Amino acid sequence: MSNQAKKDQTQELIKETAKNLFFVKGKFDATTQEIADEAGVNRTLINYYFRSRDNLIQIIFDEAQRVEQEKSKIIQNADLPFKVKISKFIEGSLSTSLQYPYLETYIVSQINKGNCHQKDIEEDVLETLYKDIEKEMELGNIEKMAPVQFIMNMVSLLVFPSAVRPLFMENLMISDEEYDKIISERKDIIINMLFKN
Numbered sequence: 001m002s003n004q005a006k007k008d009q010t011q012e013l014i015k016e017t018a019k020n021l022f023f024v025k026g027k028f029d030a031t032t033q034e035i036a037d038e039a040g041v042n043r044t045l046i047n048y049y050f051r052s053r054d055n056l057i058q059i060i061f062d063e064a065q066r067v068e069q070e071k072s073k074i075i076q077n078a079d080l081p082f083k084v085k086i087s088k089f090i091e092g093s094l095s096t097s098l099q100y101p102y103l104e105t106y107i108v109s110q111i112n113k114g115n116c117h118q119k120d121i122e123e124d125v126l127e128t129l130y131k132d133i134e135k136e137m138e139l140g141n142i143e144k145m146a147p148v149q150f151i152m153n154m155v156s157l158l159v160f161p162s163a164v165r166p167l168f169m170e171n172l173m174i175s176d177e178e179y180d181k182i183i184s185e186r187k188d189i190i191i192n193m194l195f196k197n
Contacts, residue, residue, distance in 0.1 A: 007049075010041060010045060010049070011049045011050075013039050013041065014035065014039050014041060014045065014046055014049060014050070014056070015056070015059065015060055015063075017035055017039035018030070018035050018056055018057070019063075019064075020038070021034065021035060021038060022057070022060065022102065022106055023060075023064065023101070023102050023103045023106060024099075024100060024101060025102070026102035026105065026166065028106060031053070032046050032053045035053070035056070061106070061110060061115075064100070064103055064106065064107065065107070067096055067100075067103070068096075068107065072089075075129060082133075082135070082136050082141075083136075083141065083195055086191070086194065087187070087191055089154075090154070090158060090186075090187050090191065091187055093158045093159075094158070094184065094186055097158075097161075097162040097183050098180055098183055098184060101176070101179075101180070102162075102165065102166075103162070104162035104163040104165075105162065105163050105164075105165060105166070107163075108163045129147070129151070130147040133147040133150050133151075134147055136195075141195055141196055141197060142194065142195060142196065150194070153194060154190070154194055157189075157190045157193060157194075161182070161186065165179060
């Protein structure tokens with residue numbers, strides 16, 4: 001293996017370890033030393049590759065935001081019936097929630113700190129989405145409401161259970177495995193709440 005390949009592999013290992021600590025285990029306050037120990041590397045390598053813990057966090061956070069934006073692109077670009085597009089969006093979102101159980105919690109914490117205000121959707125795409133929602137309402141497939149309410153309902157049903165995962169798990173006395181099962185069962189529940197038929 002070349003030196004560059006080894007460097008790339010080590011850098012990717014550190015990023016994946018940090019992602020695992022933050023988004024899978026929910027350890028948002030993990031130190032540089034904890035990340036290094038978990039990755040099995042020297043702490044100075046984190047500073048060598050990423051300059052600082054904060055920079056590493058920003059890099060993996062940016063990658064996490066790209067994951068969220070990819071979910072939005074499913075709705076924006078798919079040439080499918082509306083309900084199928086929404087179903088695929090929900091499926092992708094739930095899959096991400098299962099892969100990274102604390103991602104939504106982290107994103108909400110960053111929004112609250114003022115670190116996450118990128119526009120995910122262009123105005124013309126949003127207008128098209130609103131028109132699609134209105135058409136489905138006219139067809140009787142969705143309860144009549146402002147299109148923004150439909151979007152807020154969908155996003156709330158998707159994001160809230162993941163964003164408050166630690167609170168629900170503690171108060172409802174649910175294990176990680178049980179919570180993952182609950183999340184994996186939500187697709188049909190959400191679709192049935194959003195659509196009449």
